[in-house]
Amino acid sequence: MNQELHQFIVDYGLWAVFGGTLLEGESVVVFAGFLAxxxxxxxxxxxxxxxAxxxxxxxALFYLGRRYREHRFIQRICEKPAFGKALSAIDRHPHGFILALRFLYGLRTVGPVALGVSRVSPLRFLVLNAIAAAIWAVCFSLLGHAFGRTIESMLGRLHGVETKLAVAAVLGVVIWLAYRLYARYRR
Structure with a gap:
């Protein structure tokens, strides 16, 4: 069992990272950094x-906002309170908003759609999105890697895939709780 789980992570872990980052991916990337x-x-x-x-x-969300502004799905996103805040931030600081988008809680889906609806050019978004995605990926991967180093120094070398996954699950819960508390605090 232990070896099979280890091989499963090795074989499909990067696909899981890719899939997890298509949505809210911070905890997925931190977990993957820990596994690294x-x-x-x-x-x-x-x-x-x-x-990636x-x-x-x-x-994809940018182009959905750009192409389907009048579609029901996009209109539902536009009705969210965060959408208006995103548009006003885009008007004031479009470049800064694009670069900071991934680090702003609650704007992961709304932000790119708002950018698509805004006057930001597709080429400008493409370039700044690539820069922001690279910064985000490196930061959260290194955070997970550093977490692994810290846990190792506290507990000694972790043995067994189950132990690693248990520690990573605890990490995921802690990150999720921190986001929930932060969101509640912001309200």
């Missing part, structure tokens, strides 16, 4: 998969 520290995944590959998923998701 445990030598189950390769850190530069984790960064590349995180970059994040970049593709935001590009």
């Amino acid at each position: 520290h445990q030598r189950l995944l390769h850190l530069p590959s984790v960064m590349l998969a995180a970059f 998923g994040s970049f593709v998701a935001d590009q």
